[in-house]
Amino acid sequence: MGMKAGDVVPESCDCCGHDAEDCGMLENGWVSDAQFLAGGGVYCRACAHLLRLVRLEEECVWCDEPMVEEEAAEARGWVYYADEFGSLHPCCPACLARRFGITARVSLGRDG
Numbered sequence: 001m002g003m004k005a006g007d008v009v010p011e012s013c014d015c016c017g018h019d020a021e022d023c024g025m026l027e028n029g030w031v032s033d034a035q036f037l038a039g040g041g042v043y044c045r046a047c048a049h050l051l052r053l054v055r056l057e058e059e060c061v062w063c064d065e066p067m068v069e070e071e072a073a074e075a076r077g078w079v080y081y082a083d084e085f086g087s088l089h090p091c092c093p094a095c096l097a098r099r100f101g102i103t104a105r106v107s108l109g110r111d112g
């Protein structure tokens, strides 16, 4: 396994245990976390999201409308919009309708 100086790819995800390659760390990056785990953990993005290690933005990615508290937000039709890297950004119902022609339908996209 080769390593580039300054760009040390972890061997595997500490959560799902998959090799860095298998869980997309090489392409998508990873989250290393020394705040929550004493020894520091390294997680693929999917796990980091599941573990809520990644602090999600709290404003609509399009119009900067501040997101209300998460459960209330869902009830109001806020959704998370996943970009090409799999990062999730909140999207308010107004922008959802405006940009995607979707009327608020609560969905927290799940990979099948």
Ligand SMILES: [Zn+2]
Residues within 6 Å of the ligand: 013, 014, 015, 016, 017, 018, 023, 043, 044, 045, 046, 047, 048
């Ligand atoms: Zn993982």
Ligand SMILES: [Zn+2]
Residues within 6 Å of the ligand: 060, 061, 062, 063, 064, 065, 091, 092, 093, 094, 095, 096
């Ligand atoms: Zn918006």
